[in-house]
Every structure is written in structure tokens, then in C-alpha cells.
Amino acid sequence: MSRRTLLARAAVITGASIAASLPASHYLASPAYAAGRRPSPVSVKEAVRRAQDRTRRVRTGKTSRNGWEMERVADNGGSIFTRPVAGTPLNGIAVRMGTVETLLVHVARRFHYEVDELREGDVVGWRAPGTVRKGLAESNQASGTAIQVRPGHCPSGMRGGFFTQQERVVRDILAELEGVVRWGGDDRTPDESLFYISVGPDDKRLAKVADKIWTWNHTPGRGSGVMIDPMQPVRRSRAERLAAVQA
Structure with a gap:
């Protein structure tokens, strides 16, 4: 197996692991998924990055008085x-x-x-x-x-x-x-x-x-x-x- 193939597979596995820890709506919103294609390592990493950016921009990790x-x-x-x-x-x-x-x-x-x-x-x-x-x-x-x-x-x-x-x-x-x-x-x-x-x-x-x-x-x-x-x-x-x- 070539070094390029190994790196590509590692990227997919790593990206998928990170994506699995994010809300499903973030990952499903990725262009590759929406188009019905198998995501490439680059698209997976990009989807993860965008999801993480949205999370940092929106979520606080703190609840209001009623628990939301x-x-x-x-x-x-x-x-x-x-x-x-x-x-x-x-x-x-x-x-x-x-x-x-x-x-x-x-x-x-x-x-x-x-x-x-x-x-x-x-x-x-x-x-x-x-x-x-x-x-x-x-x-x-x-x-x-x-x-x-x-x-x-x-x-x-x-x-x-x-x-x-x-x-x-x-x-x-x-x-x-x-x-x-x-x-x-x-x-x-x-x-x-x-x-x-x-x-x-x-x-x-x-x-x-x-x-x-x-x-x-x-x-x-x-x-x-x-x-x-x-x-x-x-x-x-x-x-x-x-x-x-x-x-």
C-alpha cells in the first residue's frame, strides 16, 4: 500500500472520528454529504472545521436559569x-x-x-x-x-x-x-x-x-x-x- 493511500485513509478515519463527536446537523450539512458522494479527506476535514467554527461562534456551554x-x-x-x-x-x-x-x-x-x-x-x-x-x-x-x-x-x-x-x-x-x-x-x-x-x-x-x-x-x-x-x-x-x- 502506498504512502499516499495510507495518509488518505488516516485522514478519513481522523476526520470521521471528529465528525462523529459533533451534532449530526453539522456533518449532514457538508456539501459532499448533501451531494450523495463519498467525502474525500479534504471535504471531511473542511466539514469538521466549519462545524467547529459554528460551534465556537454560537454555543456557550452554559445554561440559562431554566436549563437551556x-x-x-x-x-x-x-x-x-x-x-x-x-x-x-x-x-x-x-x-x-x-x-x-x-x-x-x-x-x-x-x-x-x-x-x-x-x-x-x-x-x-x-x-x-x-x-x-x-x-x-x-x-x-x-x-x-x-x-x-x-x-x-x-x-x-x-x-x-x-x-x-x-x-x-x-x-x-x-x-x-x-x-x-x-x-x-x-x-x-x-x-x-x-x-x-x-x-x-x-x-x-x-x-x-x-x-x-x-x-x-x-x-x-x-x-x-x-x-x-x-x-x-x-x-x-x-x-x-x-x-x-x-x-
């Missing part, structure tokens, strides 16, 4: 992207894609329709890790798992930013999401503008509740935008039970 990994950037190769909020003037909010997106966008839409109309700039999603206080729930924004609705209107540390009827709608939204989203107004250090995922990434309730909301969004007469009476006895009772648990 914080990311350094949004809209740049990670899990956090600016997502649309249909039916509102918002150009979009930067949140973690998937189940988190479904849940937090639902919060924003119901807030717009039933609490108070939102304008562009009223909702803040992802924030860089260096701009949030790590010991508070606001750190969840750095992992793309929280939004702030009009943070200037409801400054951190203060209560009473909502009228009674508005807070009833907020409670109804939380009950509809079955406790996987928490309102910052219930925290010891309140932030009434904050809504965040209250469970970790492995909690099975996330997919269950997100599937429910997704189905509603694709069913006429259901989902955000359909006016709901939060004073209905069943809805109010459910909301009050959850408030007692989360408070």
Missing part, C-alpha cells in the same frame, strides 16, 4: 432565529426554533389580540448572554426561551402593570399552555413583561403542548385570534389552580 443552553448569536447558524408572529405588526421575535417558538409566539399573539395591541419593537426575544443577569429569569432570553413584552412599561422589580381583566387573560394563556410557560410577574423578583419556558429541554410536556397549539393554529375557529372568555368557570378555575402552583 445560552447562545452567543441569533440568526447565525444556531438554534435561535427571528420567527414571524402572524396577524401582528411585529416583524418577528428571536426565539429558539421548534416547540419553544410555537409556545412563545402563541403567547405574543394572544397578548396582541386579547390584552393590548402590540407594535413593532414591543416584544424582545433573544438577548446576548452578556446583557442579561444570570441569576434572574431574564437569563432565559439568552437561550432563546423567553420573551419580554413591553419591558419599559413593566420594569423589573415592580408589580401592578396590568389591569385586572388583562391579568386574567395572562393567567388564561398560562393555563392554556399547561404550566410549561411561566410569567415573570410570579417570580420573587418580578418582571411582569417576561414570559419564559419553565421546564428543561427534555420535558415531554413541551412537545405535547406545542402539538396542541400547532393543531389549533391549523383548525378554523381555534387558536390565537379567536376571542375567549377567561371568566368561563372552567377556564377561570384552571387558571387559578395553576396560579396557586406557580406563584
